[in-house]
Amino acid sequence: xxxxxxxxxxxxxxxxxxxxxxxxxRLRAWPHTIGAWVVTGDFDLxxxxxxxxxxxxxxxxxxxxxxxxxxxxxxxxxxQGYKNGAWWWERPAGVWMLAREAGPMNRWRExxxxxxxxxxxxxxxxxxxxxxxxxxxxxKTWDHVMEAKRRGWETRTLVPMRSWxxxxxxAGWWA
Numbered sequence: 001x002x003x004x005x006x007x008x009x010x011x012x013x014x015x016x017x018x019x020x021x022x023x024x025x026r027l028r029a030w031p032h033t034i035g036a037w038v039v040t041g042d043f044d045l046x047x048x049x050x051x052x053x054x055x056x057x058x059x060x061x062x063x064x065x066x067x068x069x070x071x072x073x074x075x076x077x078x079x080q081g082y083k084n085g086a087w088w089w090e091r092p093a094g095v096w097m098l099a100r101e102a103g104p105m106n107r108w109r110e111x112x113x114x115x116x117x118x119x120x121x122x123x124x125x126x127x128x129x130x131x132x133x134x135x136x137x138x139x140k141t142w143d144h145v146m147e148a149k150r151r152g153w154e155t156r157t158l159v160p161m162r163s164w165x166x167x168x169x170x171a172g173w174w175a
Contacts, residue, residue, distance in 0.1 A: 002082070003082050008048060008049065008081065008121070009057045010049075010076045010121075010123060010130060011049065011061060011064060011076075012042075012045070012046050012073060012074045013027075013046070013070055014070075014072050015044045015070060020045065020069075023045055023070065024036060024037075024162060024164075027045065027047045030049070033050075034048040034050060034165075034169055035163070037163050039159065040158060041158050046096065057077050077123070078123060079123070081120065082120050082121075083120075084112050087118075087167075087170060088119065090134075091118075091136055093134060093138045093141045095133050096133075097130070097132075097145055097156070099131060099154065099155050100153070101129075101152070101153055108122055110151075114144065116140070116143070
């Protein structure tokens, strides 16, 4: 398993309706992108990007906010992340699961130990963690999310309508 600290961030983007597709394409080409998604929920897009420090995050958020079609953003710096040996793009069905635990925040590593949990990141804010949960089928992915619920986690899922992973991170950032 790989761990990282203060190395990346997530940004949710609310876009003008006619700009979603163009912004998704632009995020895919952005040199800082680890992955980009058109998602269900309150925001239209989500991007996971490289940011080694808070100043990097602020500069990158400012850049994206200046793009035509962006209405507003919400950002979450990753305090600590944990990834099992799988790669995110290896399973055909996956969702982002936002998770919150009751009491002290001390169970986050447990999430990556379960089948289907590819990575978990501590993102203090409204939700405590974000995990990429994936399976060979959508039913299997749902079973993995339900396992978190059975173990007492409060969850919300963001289903990607479009999904793109920068597979170049396998040889670079994660090596």
